[in-house]
Amino acid sequence: MESEVQNKAPRTHYINARYGLKSWLFTIDHKRIALLYLASITFFFFLGGLFAVLIRLELLTPKGDLVQAETYNRFFTMHGVVMVFFFLIPAIPATLGNFLIPLMIGARDLAFPRLNLLSWYIYVVGAVFTLIAIVGGGVDTGWTFYTPYSTTYSNGNVLLTGIGIFITGFSSILTGLNFIVTIHTMRAPGLSWFRLPLFVWSHYATSLIMVLGTPVIAITILLLAFERIAHVGIFDPKLGGDPVLFQHLFWFYSHPAVYIMVLPAMGVISELVANMTRKNIFGYKFVALASIAIAIFGFLVWGHHMFVSTQSVYAGMIFSILSYAVAIPSAVKTFNWTATLYKGSISYNTPMLYAFGFIGFFIIGGMTGLFLAALGLDIHVHDTYFVVAHFHYIMVGGTIMGYLGGLHYWWPKISGRMYPEGWARFAALVIFVGFNLTFFPQFLLGYQGMPRRYYAYPDEFQVLNVMSSAGASILGVGYLIPMVYLFWSMRYGPKAGSNPWGAFGLEWRTSSPPPTENFKVTPVVTWEAYEFSPVEETEVIDISTP
Amino acid sequence: MADTHTATPYGLAHHFDDVEQQREAGTLGMWAFLITEIMFFGGLFLAYILYRSTFPDDFAAASAHLDWKLGGTNTGVLICSSLTMAMAVYHSQTGNKKWLIICLLLTMILGAAFLGIKAYEYHDKYVSHLIPGFDFHWTGHGSPKHVEMFYYLYFVMTGIHALHMIIGLGIMTVITVMARRGRFTPEYYAPIEISGLYWHFVDIVWIFLFPLLYLLGAHIHH
Numbered sequence: 205m206e207s208e209v210q211n212k213a214p215r216t217h218y219i220n221a222r223y224g225l226k227s228w229l230f231t232i233d234h235k236r237i238a239l240l241y242l243a244s245i246t247f248f249f250f251l252g253g254l255f256a257v258l259i260r261l262e263l264l265t266p267k268g269d270l271v272q273a274e275t276y277n278r279f280f281t282m283h284g285v286v287m288v289f290f291f292l293i294p295a296i297p298a299t300l301g302n303f304l305i306p307l308m309i310g311a312r313d314l315a316f317p318r319l320n321l322l323s324w325y326i327y328v329v330g331a332v333f334t335l336i337a338i339v340g341g342g343v344d345t346g347w348t349f350y351t352p353y354s355t356t357y358s359n360g361n362v363l364l365t366g367i368g369i370f371i372t373g374f375s376s377i378l379t380g381l382n383f384i385v386t387i388h389t390m391r392a393p394g395l396s397w398f399r400l401p402l403f404v405w406s407h408y409a410t411s412l413i414m415v416l417g418t419p420v421i422a423i424t425i426l427l428l429a430f431e432r433i434a435h436v437g438i439f440d441p442k443l444g445g446d447p448v449l450f451q452h453l454f455w456f457y458s459h460p461a462v463y464i465m466v467l468p469a470m471g472v473i474s475e476l477v478a479n480m481t482r483k484n485i486f487g488y489k490f491v492a493l494a495s496i497a498i499a500i501f502g503f504l505v506w507g508h509h510m511f512v513s514t515q516s517v518y519a520g521m522i523f524s525i526l527s528y529a530v531a532i533p534s535a536v537k538t539f540n541w542t543a544t545l546y547k548g549s550i551s552y553n554t555p556m557l558y559a560f561g562f563i564g565f566f567i568i569g570g571m572t573g574l575f576l577a578a579l580g581l582d583i584h585v586h587d588t589y590f591v592v593a594h595f596h597y598i599m600v601g602g603t604i605m606g607y608l609g610g611l612h613y614w615w616p617k618i619s620g621r622m623y624p625e626g627w628a629r630f631a632a633l634v635i636f637v638g639f640n641l642t643f644f645p646q647f648l649l650g651y652q653g654m655p656r657r658y659y660a661y662p663d664e665f666q667v668l669n670v671m672s673s674a675g676a677s678i679l680g681v682g683y684l685i686p687m688v689y690l691f692w693s694m695r696y697g698p699k700a701g702s703n704p705w706g707a708f709g710l711e712w713r714t715s716s717p718p719p720t721e722n723f724k725v726t727p728v729v730t731w732e733a734y735e736f737s738p739v740e741e742t743e744v745i746d747i748s749t750p
Numbered sequence: 751m752a753d754t755h756t757a758t759p760y761g762l763a764h765h766f767d768d769v770e771q772q773r774e775a776g777t778l779g780m781w782a783f784l785i786t787e788i789m790f791f792g793g794l795f796l797a798y799i800l801y802r803s804t805f806p807d808d809f810a811a812a813s814a815h816l817d818w819k820l821g822g823t824n825t826g827v828l829i830c831s832s833l834t835m836a837m838a839v840y841h842s843q844t845g846n847k848k849w850l851i852i853c854l855l856l857t858m859i860l861g862a863a864f865l866g867i868k869a870y871e872y873h874d875k876y877v878s879h880l881i882p883g884f885d886f887h888w889t890g891h892g893s894p895k896h897v898e899m900f901y902y903l904y905f906v907m908t909g910i911h912a913l914h915m916i917i918g919l920g921i922m923t924v925i926t927v928m929a930r931r932g933r934f935t936p937e938y939y940a941p942i943e944i945s946g947l948y949w950h951f952v953d954i955v956w957i958f959l960f961p962l963l964y965l966l967g968a969h970i971h972h
Contacts, residue, residue, distance in 0.1 A: 381779060
């Protein structure tokens with residue numbers, strides 16, 4: 205901003221530093237790679253959403269009248285595969301994390317910029333395999349690929365989809381590795397661990413899960429593929445194998461994967477709550493270490509997916525207790541966010557609306573998770589819509605609310621422009637209403653016994669299903685609105701200054717959009733995280749003069 | 751990472767402050783990668799342990815058909831290659847280019863010898879109809895289904911290990927060429943050190959595979 209006043213010539217930043225397709229496809233700038241990811245995951249978000257629309261259309265009526273049962277199986281499988289592996293897992297880390305971690309720690313880039321670009325290409329290659337599988341007829345196994353159906357009986361494109369997920373997994377591993385090394389070695393002078401923004405802490409915890417968990421799903425899918433190709437292996441009982449081994453291996457990754465999705469969103473919410481109340485977060489160290497605790501506990505609870513899969517009842521009891529234990533660090537975060545609001549100077553702008561939404565949805569999603577972790581109750585609600593509603597409250601109500609809140613909050617930094625506040629608040633409201641109308645009835649459906657993954661249901665469930673489908677259409681509209689105005693604002697939005705929110709954090713001390721090298725001078729940190737003070741004005745380090 | 755300015759030290763990438771930070775990042779990155787490898791192989795070891803404890807006799811009978819002498823030789827070959835690799839790192843630190851190249855070449859020769867012996871063993875299994883899913887035929891003691899499962903795990907575990915060896919040879923080729931071009935100095939030798947970490951790791955995986963697969967049934971005569 206300042207430079208334009210001084211020089212008249214447009215300031216050079218990461219977006220206008222170089223032009224042309226090649227300058228994007230071969231960039232090693234973490235900020236540009238974040239935008240490449242942003243475009244890719246947005247595509248997959250709407251593709252996964254399309255399958256959700258088809259599911260909700262079929263469930264509008266009790267009879268299976270829109271599609272065949274087999275087709276319906278493919279719809280919910282492709283919805284799950286696309287949303288989990290190609291949207292939710294990379295959603296926040298690969299876009300906001302990629303863009304912000306170097307800025308937040310005062311570094312010029314991630315530790316391995318080329319590896320970062322490679323992760324995006326790996327993601328794209330995996331995505332292409334999966335897209336070919338979808339176009340070629342899809343898969344009908346459910347996103348969980350349970351054996352022996354997936355290895356022996358399914359006639360869908362299990363192999364192609366599996367290869368797609370296998371490949372994309374490495375993109376996740378490399379991103380996590382890059383974050384861990386960056387956070388360890390690239391912090392600016394003075395930026396000690398307990399001065400780090402909580403967004404960075406939550407991404408550190410997420411990266412640990414990516415690095416430790418993802419290789420296990422990789423080898424599991426590889427073994428599944430070999431077994432499907434060669435008809436020898438270890439999962440099919442006909443071959444002497446044990447299908448429950450597959451479930452153990454699968455959930456060893458796929459349960460922690462839920463925390464890959466929600467921990468980064470928690471990091472976003474911590475930033476939003478602190479900066480939009482203009483207060484230091486209540487119990488900073490507890491919130492920071494709760495992220496690590498969630499990552500560790502998250503690895504010890506996979507067995508709660510197998511309470512009814514011949515797992516021993518004693519193992520079930522231990523997994524049940526450990527699942528309850530996850531509630532402790534989660535509750536620490538929730539209580540500390542709400543405690544931060546107390547006597548805070550709260551701004552009710554769009555990012556904060558999403559933060560409020562997140563906290564409410566996360567409480568509902570988390571508390572119903574405790575229902576499911578209870579051995580006795582789980583037998584009643586296992587594989588019903590209660591489970592579907594629970595994890596959508598975490599994944600959609602948690603992750604996507606955090607993602608959208610973060611996207612709005614850092615949009616001025618990313619694009620250099622403000623989004624239209626009125627439209628944005630309206631969209632947040634539409635999403636809030638649509639989301640609850642879609643998923644709350646599913647709790648009731650599941651509790652009354654409607655199983656998941658069926659294309660037809662008894663007549664008495666129709667009212668709640670119609671409510672859910674109506675909510676889904678409202679939710680869909682709610683997601684389209686930000687897409688339109690964010691695009692619009694890139695060109696027509698009012699220009700944003702370096703720090704439009706008066707927020708704390710190194711990313712707000714460089715210009716918007718930041719220059720390619722992020723900071724002209726390496727910042728030296730002499731303050732604690734969120735050290736709001738009424739007298740001090742934040743100085744802008746980068747004034748972009750040559 | 752090849753951007754070098756006249757002002758910055760040799761081999762320093764644009765986004766690092768100094769060579770020390772860059773070396774630290776590279777080393778930590780490789781350690782983190784090796785941890786992902788442990789988790790990757792971990793899934794296989796879990797499957798092996800589960801079925802070995804479920805079908806102990808069948809697995810022992812199947813293992814007896816592996817040649818522990820060849821496996822043992824390969825273990826020795828790999829340990830020697832780790833020694834030459836460690837020596838290569840030492841010579842890169844002291845700036846001894848000639849011995850650096852010799853040690854790297856020795857490491858590659860030993861690695862290739864390992865793969866040669868492995869290929870011979872695979873061929874032997876092919877001749878004896880012991881490749882699962884491919885005209886598998888078992889007349890010995892034990893349930894053929896479970897013996898086939900042992901050989902399935904054998905081929906997946908040693909196959910993925912061999913793939914890591916082949917990748918390792920590729921990495922060695924690259925750094926040998928770089929060493930010949932004089933790209934390393936006593937201040938800048940991180941690529942050799944980091945490649946060495948990878949090589950030692952692949953070696954250690956074999957140290958676990960050898961007793962689990964070969965020695966399990968070595969006491970049984972057939």
